[in-house]
Amino acid sequence: MHWPAIQKSPASWKVPPNLLDYGDTVAAFSWDAIRAELQGLPQGRGLNIAHEAVDRHADGPLGERTAIQWLGADGNASAVSYRELKRLTNRFANVLHALGIAKADTVGVLAGRIPELYIAALGTLKHTSVFCPLFSAFGPEPIFQRLSRGDAKILVTSEALFRRKVDVLMDRLPALQNVLLVDADDHRSGRLLSLPRLMAEASEDFVIPPTSPEDIAVLHFTSGTTGMPKGALHVHGAALTHYMTGKFVMDFHADDVFWCTADPGWVTGTSYGIIAPLLHGITNIVDEVDFDAVRWCRILESEKVSVWYTAPTAIRRFMRMGIDPAQAYDLSRLRLVHSVGEPLNPEAVIWGVKALGLPIHDNWWQTETGGIMIANFPSMEIRPGSMGRPLPGIEAAIVERVGENEVRVIEAPDVQGDLALRPGWPSMFRSYLHDEARYQKCFVGGWYLTGDLARRDADGYFWFVGRADDIIKTSGHMVGPFEVESTLMAHPAVAEAGVIGKPDPLIGELVKAFVSLKPGFAPDDALRLELIGFARKRLGSAVAPKEIDFKPDLPKNKAGKIMRRLLKARELGLPEGDLSTLEESR
Ligand code: AMP
Numbered sequence: 001m002h003w004p005a006i007q008k009s010p011a012s013w014k015v016p017p018n019l020l021d022y023g024d025t026v027a028a029f030s031w032d033a034i035r036a037e038l039q040g041l042p043q044g045r046g047l048n049i050a051h052e053a054v055d056r057h058a059d060g061p062l063g064e065r066t067a068i069q070w071l072g073a074d075g076n077a078s079a080v081s082y083r084e085l086k087r088l089t090n091r092f093a094n095v096l097h098a099l100g101i102a103k104a105d106t107v108g109v110l111a112g113r114i115p116e117l118y119i120a121a122l123g124t125l126k127h128t129s130v131f132c133p134l135f136s137a138f139g140p141e142p143i144f145q146r147l148s149r150g151d152a153k154i155l156v157t158s159e160a161l162f163r164r165k166v167d168v169l170m171d172r173l174p175a176l177q178n179v180l181l182v183d184a185d186d187h188r189s190g191r192l193l194s195l196p197r198l199m200a201e202a203s204e205d206f207v208i209p210p211t212s213p214e215d216i217a218v219l220h221f222t223s224g225t226t227g228m229p230k231g232a233l234h235v236h237g238a239a240l241t242h243y244m245t246g247k248f249v250m251d252f253h254a255d256d257v258f259w260c261t262a263d264p265g266w267v268t269g270t271s272y273g274i275i276a277p278l279l280h281g282i283t284n285i286v287d288e289v290d291f292d293a294v295r296w297c298r299i300l301e302s303e304k305v306s307v308w309y310t311a312p313t314a315i316r317r318f319m320r321m322g323i324d325p326a327q328a329y330d331l332s333r334l335r336l337v338h339s340v341g342e343p344l345n346p347e348a349v350i351w352g353v354k355a356l357g358l359p360i361h362d363n364w365w366q367t368e369t370g371g372i373m374i375a376n377f378p379s380m381e382i383r384p385g386s387m388g389r390p391l392p393g394i395e396a397a398i399v400e401r402v403g404e405n406e407v408r409v410i411e412a413p414d415v416q417g418d419l420a421l422r423p424g425w426p427s428m429f430r431s432y433l434h435d436e437a438r439y440q441k442c443f444v445g446g447w448y449l450t451g452d453l454a455r456r457d458a459d460g461y462f463w464f465v466g467r468a469d470d471i472i473k474t475s476g477h478m479v480g481p482f483e484v485e486s487t488l489m490a491h492p493a494v495a496e497a498g499v500i501g502k503p504d505p506l507i508g509e510l511v512k513a514f515v516s517l518k519p520g521f522a523p524d525d526a527l528r529l530e531l532i533g534f535a536r537k538r539l540g541s542a543v544a545p546k547e548i549d550f551k552p553d554l555p556k557n558k559a560g561k562i563m564r565r566l567l568k569a570r571e572l573g574l575p576e577g578d579l580s581t582l583e584e585s586r
Contacts, residue, residue, distance in 0.1 A: 019392075035240055039052060252307065253282075271371050325355055418452070420447035511545045
């Protein structure tokens with residue numbers, strides 16, 4: 001079905017957008033001009049994200065403005081001003097210093113959306129060590145993979161999360177020097193320390209050390225099709241992309257109140273849930289609670305949110321519940337709604353017009369890109385179902401591989417191919433930690449290959465087609481099938497496991513496993529439940545399979561690799577495609 005474009009008339013703008021004309025802005029764009037809108041460390045000592053996001057506002061006219069408006073699960077709320085955030089992050093940087101943490105050491109944070117997470121993130125950046133967020137719904141195994149692969153020296157977490165998920169790992173993490181407990185009154189041991197006590201003892205003065213824009217700032221783990229999670233390294237200079245996209249996509253204006261619903265355990269929750277709004281000196285809403293339709297409507301109303309960044313799964317939940325927020329709540333302050341993370345179906349864009357009084361602006365990016373690369377801009381017509389057009393300073397193309405080391409750009413419109421970006425934008429990842437070879441493989445013939453399939457129409461709008469690999473997107477979260485398969489294989493009954501993403505109308509895809517059993521085990525419901533529980537305990541609810549099917553054996557190629565593609569085609573009743581590599585037809 002063809003969905004008509006949504007036109008926008010300047011008469012309906014509450015404020016003129018920062019990007020008024022796409023073509024003019026792209027033509028005039030330079031990263032140097034964006035850099036000039038940031039301040040830089042005093043005396044030319046470089047560029048540090050935390051200085052740009054916190055200190056420069058704290059020390060200027062915005063000092064008393066609320067930087068973070070935190071809404072707690074228990075109904076409590078607290079507002080942290082830029083000045084207060086500077087003091088708190090200074091203290092945290094001093095805590096790291098006192099513990100002997102050095103530049104470029106990794107500081108992991110495993111926490112829900114509590115104020116300490118934000119203080120630790122920005123304090124770590126100030127200290128020039130590396131912030132590594134860990135999603136609090138992960139189970140012990142994904143946490144272990146990330147802490148050990150990331151060489152984490154410090155972990156910030158709560159007593160409850162420590163007890164449930166980290167305690168069992170401590171012997172396997174010799175490099176983890178200290179765990180800082182956000183809610184412990186006193187130190188528990190030499191390794192297990194009370195963060196409140198350390199913060200109270202630390203000075204609130206801190207001078208940010210010289211920071212090169214190329215210094216590593218953030219380590220984000222993301223899933224691959226094969227192997228364990230990959231650690232994408234991002235630098236302080238990424239702030240240019242965060243600032244630029246805050247300006248042109250989020251369209252931040254001085255009085256905006258911004259709410260990004262993503263958790264900082266995922267890249268959106270860090271780049272836009274922490275950094276971009278603070279770079280612009282506006283108020284950033286942080287809600288501790290996960291999706292709750294009524295609570296979210298109340299927050300939009302009571303906090304006077306003007307720019308909202310959310311995700312397709314959440315929007316589809318509203319749609320399914322039949323809730324039209326603008327009917328029952330005063331959303332007159334809401335100016336822009338954005339979405340990211342998975343395909344935003346045209347119906348959802350249209351739903352926004354009816355239920356929020358505003359269309360939803362889809363945008364595209366990924367962990368490796370560090371910031372938004374393709375977007376529907378506020379001043380631009382929306383083509384429902386399209387991710388929009390590339391940001392100024394970003395060159396995107398549809399390419400096809402020709403041989404090992406070359407690609408050909410597909411100039412013709414509406415032809416499906418690999419979505420590629422011209423390398424060199426400031427927030428581009430700089431490596432996969434300890435895996436430079438894998439990093440290099442992403443770059444072919446002068447292009448970064450994103451792993452997504454897409455097409456571009458004659459007017460330069462990009463349309464998402466799918467992933468080129470087996471990665472699963474469930475509720476907007478990326479899950480690598482290999483991680484799930486490895487965990488299932490650790491169960492004594494499992495001989496083989498193959499994991500796919502099964503399309504789901506609400507959460508995009510659900511994690512589904514196919515399992516063959518060792519002799520002597522019966523494929524019954526009791527074992528199915530046991531395996532689901534086994535995986536949940538180790539992987540956590542965000543990653544574990546929701547469905548498990550037993551098969552006498554799984555289709556494999558001649559090299560003995562399980563053919564997930566075929567499992568998926570058979571599950572969905574789709575054509576099985578080329579079976580020439582199949583070990584034996586079943
Ligand atoms: P992550 O690295 O976890 O942020 O996931 C990035 C991936 O999510 C992309 O490579 C896409 O496959 C998918 N994705 C992100 N944004 C969109 C979007 N607007 N439309 C469709 N897929 C998206």
